[in-house]
Amino acid sequence: MKKITLIALLIFSIISLTAQEKKNANAFIKEGNEAYKIKNYDEAFSSFKQAIVLLEAENKVDTPLVYNTGYCAFKSKKYDEALPYFNKSIELNYKKSKPFIYKAQILSKNKNYKEMETTLNNGLKLYGEDKNLNKLMSSCFFKQGLVFYKEGNKIKKAANESGMNKTDPEKFKAEYAKANLKFQEALTFMEKAYTYNTKNKTVLKALINIYSNIEMKDKADKIKKELELL
DSSP states (O other), rough: OHHHHHHHHHHHHHHHHHHHHHHHHHHHHHHHHHHHTTHHHHHHHHHHHHHHHHHHTTTTOOOHHHHHHHHHHHHTOHHHHHHHHHHHHHHOOTTTOOOOOOOOHHHTTTTTTHHHHHHHHHHHHHOOOOOHHHHHHHHHHHHHHHHHHHHHHHHHHHHHTHHHHHHHHHHHHHHHHHHHHHHHHHHHHHHHHHHOOOOOOHHHHHHHHHHTTTTOOHHHHHHHHHHTTT
16 A cells, blocks of 8 residues: 555656756746846846756757847847857747847858858848848958958068168068969958849958059959949
8 A cells, every 4th residue: 555655656756857947948938028128138148048948858959049048148148049049940940040140240240251151141141132131141251361361561562661662672672572462362252242242342452452563453343343333
């Protein structure tokens, strides 16, 4: 009789614990929603995250909750913590282009431009007309090209300030040639950046400078006219 009583108590405890977990998940979601309403994203993220842990223990997925958890982490500047939730949202095909956009922004902040490019390519395969995805891709290529662009400007500036054009003209020309090689490397990225956003003024200005430096006057003039119309 005691054994039957103990078994009954154990079953009751398991049922009660499961019910409590469900209640806790709902309670955390409710707490998170209240914090979200007043834009307390840090507290909302903490509550939503705990709710997801409880739901996962039951093999349940709350698709909107996953996205909202990532969004609250992003708004709390917990960028690395936000990534898994946006990855899951992409997997769940929730909110269309938005998880791609937030993931790309995080990768940009981390200066992980190669993965950013991959993320945006995947997003654009599905949502090719999305303006934000295209603008982010433009920014992605610009930032990759900016490294070479700055190096080219630095080499050219140093040559101009050295006085080598008078003291050693051949060496001066060689330094300019080095700068132009950097500009050529930058150009590959800047032209791609232009393809994704023809109204990016920063890209247009960089292209004008690069085309002018490598003596592509016609192209420089074309971009100047486009910039003037903006």
